[in-house]
Amino acid sequence: MTGRFARVLGLAAVLLATVACQTGPAQAAPVWEPSAQSAAARHDVVTWGASADQxxxxxxxxxxxxxxxxxxxxxxxxxxxxxxxxxxxxxxxxxxxxxxxxxxxxxxxxxxxxxxxxxxxxxxxxxxxxxxxxxxxxxxxxxxxxxxxxxxxxxxxxxxxxxxxxxxxxxxxxxxxxxxxxxxxxxxxxxxxxxxxSVRPKNPATGAVVALGDSITDGWASTSDQNRRWPDYLARRLQKADTEVKGVADEGISGNKVLADGAGQAALNRLDRDVLSQPGVRSVFLFEGVNDIKAHSGVTAADLIAGYQEVVRRAHAAGKCVVASTVGPFEGWSEWDPAGEAVRQQVNQYIRTSGEFDGIADFDRILRSPYDQARMLPFLDGGDHIHPNDKGMQAMADSVDLASLDCDH
The missing domain is CATH 2.60.120 (Jelly Rolls)
Known part of the structure; x- marks a missing residue:
């Protein structure tokens, strides 16, 4: 408790800048903070978030x-x-x-x-x-x-x-x-x-986790107006748990990639604005990569691993922990092919064994069929073989080790 409280105070003065946009006038503008006292200094914690896009x-x-x-x-x-x-x-x-x-x-x-x-x-x-x-x-x-x-x-x-x-x-x-x-x-x-x-929790040691991801994190194939995205299920678990992590921000963008702009700025290009600038963040939950793999863009496992490593480096430099999940199965989706599956398996092996993350969630293991590990279990499939349904979203959230989100770095 004392270490986390000191860390929150110690990081209060970290300067956070808006990530550079590759096109348009948003390239050079900083985050504008009109109040003289920063959100971090007041022990504010993000209670809801959604990634910005054009x-x-x-x-x-x-x-x-x-x-x-x-x-x-x-x-x-x-x-x-x-x-x-x-x-x-x-x-x-x-x-x-x-x-x-x-x-x-x-x-x-x-x-x-x-x-x-x-x-x-x-x-x-x-x-x-x-x-x-x-x-x-x-x-x-x-x-x-x-x-x-x-x-x-x-x-x-x-x-x-x-x-x-x-x-x-x-x-x-x-x-x-x-x-x-x-x-x-x-x-x-x-x-x-x-x-x-953001809000100011009663306990000044309260923190938050930010989910950085694509359409699965954004909630596609979950039921609209019911808050059944996997970060919503995670938030409900955290409210009942004996943990200081209570805030959850969902920073998914449908179609988003780790490495390249397209459907929104790439995760690497929006990390500062959408994730690290959120008040009270203790951990970054990285679950992204399937769009890089399935795009037939020539992205290799080494390319994607380098992207993950940059997220870890920048998050750690800002005093945040990084929990990463394996990339889920997607055979049956129109862009699946054996070459992409090979990249996915290599990336997942790295996530499971590299030791570079502060915590691991294995969404691939939770979602995949025991009979064909490249495919999603039909019971959890939203119908297009890449996006989980409500049951799949809940299964993902239920598999997260909550203690991994409540870490010191």
Whole structure:
């Protein structure tokens, strides 16, 4: 306990910069922190997160009512707004946080205005992020938090998260202060401009784990609006366990690769922004690589191993532990071939035996069929032979050694 608390304080002053984007104006902009006291210094811990990506074009006088599911409990909620992929400043003139009642309706009395350095309006520079001021009051674990925001003049590339597996809402005009659902008649399956929520836990030694991954981590083939991604199941286990790790951030992007940009920035290119900049992170959970392997791009096991090693090096330099999982089976998916399977087996052998990680999860062993180890067990298969269903997601989360996430580095 004492060692972990000291480590949290010792790392509070680490400077975190936004990862460089290979294209567009987001290349040089830093993370923007409007408050004089950093989130880490206040012992804040991420309770929800979703990796930022480039969306379509922003729309002026547009509001979004975004539903997110928290993990760690705490007080003094803060939200992080992202303009990471914008090509111009983004002004948000009204941001509220409340608790969901049903659909777009909020629990009466729960909707509170957020401020930024004391102001009700914030302008986020192109390529940057902005944290709100702490909002007084407590937020229970496992809450359906609703963040409502409005921009009077949004234009150009928007930032958000495409595949939320969660229904949120949209409206023209500023209806953020309303608790009624009356004006929130449009739905969206994406999160817009919001990429992180933090709380201040009662125990200052409380930490978080960030899951860095692809569409499996993002929850594809799990049931929408039910929080059945494997990181959700993991979060529920952590709430009941005797561990100081309570926060979980899901930083999966569908189609994402470790080495190359494409469906979102490569894991190596978004590691700082999406993972290491999250407050209170104790461990990084690395579960990614199948998209590098199946793309027929000539990626070798040595290439992918070098990518993993870079994640470990950078995470360790930031004082974080790294838990890695083996790559799951995917024979039956259209891009499977024996050459890719050979790479997967070599990579998994490295993950299991190299000793370079602080912990190991063997999702391959959990998911694969005992009769054909290149294929997923049908009972756990979401139907396309690469994405697990709800049962598969739960089996993965249940197999994680929770003690491996609660480590010192």
């Amino acid at each position: 969306m379509g074009q922003g729309t002026a006088d547009r509001g979004y009512r975004l539903v997110v599911h928290t993990s760690a409990a705490g007080s003094d909620l803060r939200v992080r707004l992202s303009n990471a992929f914008g090509d111009r400043p983004l002004t948000l003139d009204s941001v509220y946080a409340g608790l969901q009642s049903q659909g777009a309706a909020l629990k009466p009395g729960s909707n509170k205005r957020l401020t930024f350095d004391g102001a009700g309006t914030v302008t986020v520079p192109a390529g940057a992020t902005a944290w709100s001021d702490p909002l007084p009051g407590s937020l229970p674990a496992g809450s359906n938090l609703v963040v409502s925001l409005h921009s009077p003049d949004a234009a150009g590339p928007a930032t958000g998260h495409w595949m939320a597996m969660q229904t949120s809402y949209a409206a023209q005009g500023d209806h953020t202060a309303e608790e009624s659902a009356a004006n929130w008649t449009e739905t969206t399956g994406s999160w817009w401009y919001l990429d992180s929520v």
